[in-house]
Amino acid sequence: MAVTERRAGSIDVESVRADFPILGRTPHGKKLVYLDSANTSQKPRQVIDTVSEYYREHNANLYRAVYELAEEATAMFETARLKLAAFIGAPDPTTVVFNRGTTESINLVANGWGRRFLKEGDEVLLTDMEHHSNIVPWQLVANATGAVLRYLPLTEEGSLDLTNLESLITERTKVLAVTGQSNVLGTLPPLKELASAAHAVGAVVVVDGAQLVPHNPVDVVDLGIDFLTISGHKMLGPTASGGLYGRRELLDAMDPFLGGGEMIMEVFPDHSTYKEPPHKFEAGTMNIAQEIGLAAAIDYLESLGMDAVREHEKQLTAYAIGRLEDAGAVVHGPKDVEVRGGAVSFWYRDIHPHDLAQVLDQEGVCVRASHHCAQILMRHLGVPATTRASFYVYNTTEDVDALVDALARAEAVFA
């Protein structure tokens, strides 16, 4: 492809790529074509170096220690909270709880809010395209409380089917938990519309932001949602970074989840009193270096601009869908890049996704062949698994070309 086309969106991809040391790897002697960012993103040196520097210069445990290192570590950690809050449009930083990511966050809400407020017969409304991390915690809490899970169906194309929304969102609905962007289909559900429908019946709206937050400008106030989960490792941050946004009234009202040091005010033999949010939900020694690394990732994304990130991915996704379909692949999910993000699942000439991915690996092309932790969706699609290519700031149309070339190689092997 021509160089001009590589500079999709307004991101200078070549200079971005220079920031990612791993892109210098040459698996099987080939240039690394990393198309698995929906799984986990790569990290720029700015993030890697921030983590190292934290350990080399500032490492100490947080809060109540009165020496300089501890004050520095605390200030860096709390600055990370301010950054993450600003990044998702949360005006009050005390509404951002740090933890390992989306899975831990949904478990926190399901336990802290769900076990406290759900009762027998209450309904939790999910969708047929949720990730297991937005299903299993609700199953566990439903089991404990007698609440019932229901699922919003999908259209043929892989969007939410809202035609019968009124019959599914009812007075019994206490929680609507929905993905902000499908990790399989790329689908971007209409969150504002869903949130107002849910609020109309008094339900709480939990958005799985694992894929939404890394790839789109997000404003929790504008979206009008109650909870949003954030996986730092999918947005250039370290593994084990991330958090949960929750409206302050809800964080105040719900129970703590993990108990332990630093989340308490006073401990007596038979009971304890807790700190205010966010500390109420941050027990024990936290993922200090990781959240500080996440702050560097946020700086990086903001220096690119989230609008530009989204635009870049839109262009790549459109290009990829076009080339894949030309090559004879069946692309799942909506085709219009205005209503979808850059996770592109496809089925190629009846070659099993595992075989396909294995051949692609030999060409240096990393894609994921899997049920993508979405078995309910796989049953809807009628496939055991899909092959998924997913994009981020460091990907180029050349990467898409490499993918399509590798598909031809796979066909040669399996035809």
Added chain:
Amino acid sequence: MAVTERRAGSIDVESVRADFPILGRTPHGKKLVYLDSANTSQKPRQVIDTVSEYYREHNANLYRAVYELAEEATAMFETARLKLAAFIGAPDPTTVVFNRGTTESINLVANGWGRRFLKEGDEVLLTDMEHHSNIVPWQLVANATGAVLRYLPLTEEGSLDLTNLESLITERTKVLAVTGQSNVLGTLPPLKELASAAHAVGAVVVVDGAQLVPHNPVDVVDLGIDFLTISGHKMLGPTASGGLYGRRELLDAMDPFLGGGEMIMEVFPDHSTYKEPPHKFEAGTMNIAQEIGLAAAIDYLESLGMDAVREHEKQLTAYAIGRLEDAGAVVHGPKDVEVRGGAVSFWYRDIHPHDLAQVLDQEGVCVRASHHCAQILMRHLGVPATTRASFYVYNTTEDVDALVDALARAEAVFA
């Protein structure tokens, strides 16, 4: 002090110190004297570089991806599990669950085992010197199940008072949860004796290993305990690293805790089936880089030898207790270094610990002045807080001397 005295135990402390970049810091223009390792340890370059290298060369999500990076990351993560298992004497690596550390681990046991097996009137036996992380999760589960918490008392000196053990460990006792080493007093409870007393009544033995594992050779089989928690950040590893050892039969029998991706076999709309341990307890994207960093920390500790680590701290602790008492400080906890580790809490001439720590900070001496997440113990000691110096592999008798010199300065300010 003479150089020969600095080489306490058989550790070559000068060469160890050269591995810790942070020791080059000079807070307030003074040499850094870091005496807060019971809070969190510093990290050697071997650990810092392993984490960076992981991100620079191998970063990918685990398990089912079929490309080379993912295979490397998976192999490194599972090798870390083998190392941690071997480090604590666990013959079967599937008995080691990875997570953020002791707080998460105790919550896992209290919820996964406790909510499943505790019933109204059952007793959970703790001790008066537990860290809040080994109290609050039990309070939450007691609240949910109707179980009752009881506490083993302490002797005047700060050891466990076992004289009435029979009246406290009874048929009603279902869990004994005890620290392996007190983070305030240094006390090393007689774990083998306690475990066999608890097993005699059929109770499960949970050991809070936050302080035990970093500072002592540990063998879970020899100790005869059922669960052991590990905080990686206290043993030279990254923040957010660590795990839980559990006997396999117990891990099999208990419920999962966090639900989500990667811990399931099959997900249906209303229920799921789970993987076998340890994966049953590892939901969502894990702390990959952190556990790989912890493996490097274990390599480092093993290259020193845990016997040598313990010996080094014994010598430093004995030296510190002697010098502190000579300086007029009242040292809490046992004085005999055979039955205590290197966390030395003291009270100095009625100067409030916060004031003391603040003055010490000006001298570059980092100690912790706090209730150390042990308010029940503070009430037993009759103090609002203590000042604590704690040691690790990089500390020297010179560090102790610097502490004692700084105390004199504090006296000058507050006398």
Added chain:
Amino acid sequence: MALDDIYKETILDHYKNPRNKRELPGAVVTCTKNNPLCGDEITVAANLEDGKLLEVAFEGAGCSISQSSASMMTESVGGKTVGDAMSLAADVRGMLAGEVEPDEDVFGDLVALKGVVKYPIRIKCAVLAWDVLQEAVSDGGAASGGAAH
């Protein structure tokens, strides 16, 4: 690691032209298992006489490794006693774990699966057919489902 470590001609041949892939109506033993993590599914059906596996057939869907392994299996255990078939199953597992060096005379085409040892996550695909066979003969065919672990 070259691609033909894993996709040897023999494997592709069995995948594209599976042997004994058919229904076996009225079979004495039959068992189905799936690997939900991969989406592979295999049914094995066989007739038994005097402790010998007479006809062995399979049906299923999945990746080339799982399906070719099933095809090779039906060829290699047909005519064997149950005991011999189980001991071959153990050896195949051993080979896939990198612990058994396959004897070409005994293994025949199955040697082609040896390359899978280098691809840890594909080993379960290769083993599935053997799991199904084992369960089919061990419970006399009573079981007909269940997820492989």
Added chain:
Amino acid sequence: MALDDIYKETILDHYKNPRNKRELPGAVVTCTKNNPLCGDEITVAANLEDGKLLEVAFEGAGCSISQSSASMMTESVGGKTVGDAMSLAADVRGMLAGEVEPDEDVFGDLVALKGVVKYPIRIKCAVLAWDVLQEAVSDGGAASGGAAH
């Protein structure tokens, strides 16, 4: 940051020689609060007449910052109307948050607390006495306990 940023002579003087540190039997308002995270505890007692704080005394234990702040507080609010005392309390909080530049004439000794702003975790110590005073006068002394947040 030098040590005398925080441990100014004035502070050490109030700590070592606390003013108005005594019981006030029969006081009109009295309130006790502790900061469980620090172990600081302060009781404030006062007599009120015509909306004015007549006598203001304290008791308690804790670090030099919490105790000297209490001592200085008793001196500075004694004789003031409740309204004026509360507005001084707000200014002290503002100074400790780094938002209010203290007017030396109004603040007097209290200016010495300004250095605490650089030590975030000590700010709560400095504020405790003012929290207690505020609660004491706001509920007319009915409250006599509770942990400060």
